[in-house]
Amino acid sequence: MAGMVEDPTQSVIDTIMAHMDALTPKGRILGNYILQYPRKAVFMTTKELAETTRVSEATVVRFVGQLGYEGYGDFLQALRDHVDTGLSLPERVELDGMTGPAGDRFHRIVLEEMNNLRQLYEHIDSEALSAFADQIQKAPSVCVVGSRISYTFAYYLGWSLTKVRKGVTLIKGSDSAAIDWLNNAPAESLVILFAISRYPTELIRLGKVARRLGHTLFVVTDSALCPLIPFAHRHLVAPTKSFPLVGYATAISCVVDYLIQELAGRDGDELKKHQDRLEQIYRENDILFDMHTERMD
Incomplete structure (x- = not known):
């Protein structure tokens, strides 16, 4: 069973380098490829990474476990965080999906936010x-x-x-x-x-x-x-x-x-007192529009 990464604030690149000597020969092939091409690897599935480095998907899964990640998704998130810290604005514009028809771009953004929410839902502490x-x-x-x-x-x-x-x-x-x-x-x-x-x-x-x-x-x-x-x-x-x-x-x-x-x-009566005072101030100073008291000319 895979363990946990010892220090989650450590870059995935540092984690790979720290484990390199303990990896199998095929594991070192994976590690070297990711060290050299992190911006390519971050967009790859296990199958794509395995085919690119000419190893098996099982080797990719074992490699991720040896590094201390619970699964390939957790590894990709760590690699994503590393890549994100080094991307300049021009490089971000060149990423896949940043260009294209406006309608397609809108739907891509909505889908990305839905995926981000799923990531939050599944991983928030x-x-x-x-x-x-x-x-x-x-x-x-x-x-x-x-x-x-x-x-x-x-x-x-x-x-x-x-x-x-x-x-x-x-x-x-x-x-x-x-x-x-x-x-x-x-x-x-x-x-x-x-x-x-x-x-x-x-x-x-x-x-x-x-x-x-x-x-x-x-x-x-x-x-x-x-x-x-x-x-x-x-x-x-x-x-x-x-x-x-x-x-x-x-x-x-x-x-x-x-x-x-x-x-x-949580706050019960204390919250009600606080909010009642706020509402009184709003009314006295005409801060907010009130549909029940305002009249259209």
Whole structure:
């Protein structure tokens, strides 16, 4: 029976190199091919990889098990994460499926997001999800941080959290004042940092600052290779199977939706008081359109 990869944050390439001496001769043929052509291998089935390297499919399956992966799908996900970190924008455009008729492209994108959701459903760490919700509920103060595309998710979670609790601060990582906001946050705040490939260095810097300031750092990311994971107190990976041109939104949006609904289902009377106050403020300041009171001219 296949074991588990000893360090899931280690690149699959490093894992292959570490096991190379212990592999069979045919296993080394596979390993050398993947080391040389990872961007080709990542799109291959077991049959295609076996035919390309002139070994049997059984050899491919044994090779994956020797590396510590539970199955070929887990191996491909690890290889996908490795390849994704090194793809430039021009290289992403050249990937299969990025070009073609607009109608075909739309259906491809929808199918890719459906596959990404299946990947999330089958591989999400449910215990980590629950622990995230627990910490958000207990934390005296929460800072939500994102930068570039990940700011989209940070804003979504930060704005949504204001509907279920107090003490939430939204921080834009690309703002030079982000460090000031972290420094001014209450002691032992919970810092939730969204980091999406291709991982802006400013977020890595802010993650290190949050740790030095004594805050609790939680990282939500799309890959086990995220460079913030090694110094986070806890992390949650929302994996995707496809290679995005810029980014895929569905998987991490589902994580945000879960966290908000989970928290909303826990707080009972306290939540109702908080939301009643919000609704009163909305009415007094005419914040939201009300179909029952508005009249069309």
